[in-house]
Amino acid sequence: MTPRPPLTARPAGRHALLVELPDAERTAAFHAELLRRRAAGTLVPVEEIVPGARTVLLDGVRDPDALARRVTAWEIPAVTADDGDVVDIPVRYDGPDLSDVADLWGVAPAEVAARHCALTYRVAFCGFAPGFGYLTGLPPHLHVPRRATPRTRVPAGAVALAGPYSAVYPRATPGGWQLIGTMPDPGPLWDPARERAALLTPGNRVRFVPVEDPA
Missing domain, CATH: 3.30.1360.40 (Gyrase A; domain 2)
Structure with a gap:
């Protein structure tokens, strides 16, 4: 071949x-x-x-x-760990599908949070909705299927997994991804009044930072 x-x-x-x-x-x-x-x-x-x-x-x-x-004549080096600006995303690991993902991974729900926030992701591309970035970086053994039945409404700020990607929903939309957490304030993800409307743009590195519920 x-x-x-x-x-x-x-x-x-x-x-x-x-x-x-x-x-x-x-x-x-x-x-x-x-x-x-x-x-x-x-x-x-x-x-x-x-x-x-x-x-x-x-x-x-x-x-x-x-x-x-x-x-087509370029020699293109592989992406290095230092390529791209870093964006930190605060997240509460309280999503309704957290237990389902834990079962798929064969771990406790707390371990899903620990594994998810231990990785550094990269915005591969944007689509589906304004400000919605598809984040790569999940190793193959942590890939999960989409839900068999999509939700008619996923809230803004939902942190989700589907296939090889992680993402944060910038606005309320229908969706079939597995919801594992919540970004407390999703407003910065998409702001048309900013010079760069999307917080997450292709090439950015993304880290999820766990936060606790307010007392």
């Missing part, structure tokens, strides 16, 4: 380039490389860089074909 190339790039319209990667790790590495080159002034002008699960869209590109030839 012919080995799959590390990435493929093709124009997506007159001024956009779609780059496809074989897995989440290489997508994160390519996105980090774009940000490094943009910060260093060595990336051609690009209006928007939009990562997905296994794609990165570069929009507002003068010559997509020329950029495609460049990026």
Whole structure:
């Protein structure tokens, strides 16, 4: 079998380039490389860089074909533990699915909290709702399925797990993720009045910091 190339790039319209990667790790590495080159002034002008699960869209590109030839020739280092700004998210581990996740992991509910907050996550991409970041970093043995029956309303600030991802719901929406905790004040997750409306943006590192209920 012919080995799959590390990435493929093709124009997506007159001024956009779609780059496809074989897995989440290489997508994160390519996105980090774009940000490094943009910060260093060595990336051609690009209006928007939009990562997905296994794609990165570069929009507002003068010559997509020329950029495609460049990026496919890049040597792209793996993402390091120090890449990306750190965002700390306070969380109370009081979610209604905490016991179910504990059963899936084969541990006590308190151990779910301990394991979840011991990891450092990375915002791989955003979607579903404004400010909703898909956080990678859960090891495979901690992946959990979505709920068999989604909830019609998940409250803002719910800290959740589904498949390989963790997330925090920035607003009340329907959802089928496993809810393990609550961010006491979810307001900062999404604020259109800020210059950067979303608190969690692709490339950020995220740490969950447990907090106690007020006395």
